[in-house]
Amino acid sequence: MYADLITFFTTNWLGMAIVMLAQCLAVTVPLLVAVAYMTYVDRKVWASIQLRRGPNVVGPFGLLQPFADGLKLVLKETIVPSSANGVLFIIAPMIAFMTALVAWAVVPFDDGWVIADINVGILYLFAISSLGVYGIIIAGWASNSKYAFLGALRSAAQMVSYEVSIGFVLITVLLCVGSLNLSQVVLAQSGWFWNWFWLPLLPMFVIFFISALAETNRTPFDLPMSEAELVAGFHTEYSAMTFGLFFLGEYANMILLSALGAVLFLGGWHSPIPYAPFTLVPGVVWFALKIAFLLFIFSWTKGTLPRYRYDQLMRLGWKVFLPVSLGWVVLTAAVLTFGGWLPKP
């Protein structure tokens, strides 16, 4: 009986399709719940920073607030402006949301817990995260509104600029690992928590985190939707669930970049101390804790820092991060080569 089931799920194409679908759901459903509660945590953290209480009315401690918000967005009417480009206007939020979800296919949650264990995992993540900008540009153009358009242009320039420095950060990490596979990246960081790459590559970790803020359009780099200048930036004309998809996509992207930071610099599923009782905790829990730590810093920066001016943002990206990260790539390569620490091919 069991042998029959195993052959059905491993050889029959229908069985394999069912397994694949189940795997996708097993990643997507917890992710969406995490996105919903990330909005709640965000608001609670800002509230604490500003000495307020935050959402506390819907459910115990306001825990049902995200669902109330979600329900509100679903029930509202979707308004398409008459001068907007109808098809692209609807497609844009779908692209923004979808690119944030498909990237999760290569993220390793634990040893072997990954949907697609591909050899070019880092490149895949980088490629998908560079696609996210299309949702924003198309939304800005299709809205046919000056605020949305300005927000889209800002976002395009900003994301292209900061992708360059993220690319160099990825190169330093994969110089140390010798593989583009994300599971290999985590396995290369086994042992005590000072073996994780955050310490040997500390400047790159800082650059990665700041670039991640810019990639996800979060404060202090939220110029594409700065409410003081552009109403709501690229999603000014969006309402109801089309806006909801942008919102969900933004938070899913934040969690994705935190997961990437945890994989690249905080040792993925490894426990900080490689002895019991720490190793008895499942790797997924450590991974989730690391993601949560990075997400808390996201909320913390949003609660504390003022917004950058646009020329300052560009100066930081091109004149500070680009030379520093490029120099660090050369330095890392030199240290690895002359120190004899090059990973075995």
Added chain:
Amino acid sequence: MILQALAFYVFAAITVASAAMVVVSRNPVYSVLFLILAFFNAAGLFLLIGAEFIAMILVIVYVGAVAVLFLFVVMMLDINLTELREGFLDYFPVGALIGAVLFAELLLGVGIIGAGSTTITGLNAHGAQVMAIDNTRAIGRVLYTQYFYLFQVAGLVLLVAMIGAIVLTLRSRPGVRRQKAGDQINRTKEQSITVVKVPTRGGV
């Protein structure tokens, strides 16, 4: 196997159709979006023949960077569509000629016409020895050893193009006051404030 064949035909059909739409569509923004779709499906075709590194690089470089800037520029252009159509018949022979030349070169390169220099058999003979390692390593080994100088020359070409673009667009505008972050950070208390003893009812 049948699934792969099906995927190939889907990718190929969408690539060809969207490439045609790039030329045919009236709105330049649609053209760029169809171009992106064509890039994407070409990456899918690369994946099907097992060239996952090239597929990812195609998406990162062309879709993620080049096409974004294309779209950026095209969206900001104020293009008059009827004006754009006017010279179509004048330019058509030149365009067709260039297309024909490119097509002939492609056929020559693949080796269908005549004895091309880089025949498919030659590539396979080279590929046999690197099959044991994954594509990314194989490309790295060949690119940074055997073709190192060519790689450097390609970098130089890009550098020249970049300097050219900067020279073409750089204008020195007199009278512009730029923010110098270093100066602002290095400012001391002595430079920026003076303490004045103001007599009562005297004013400064």
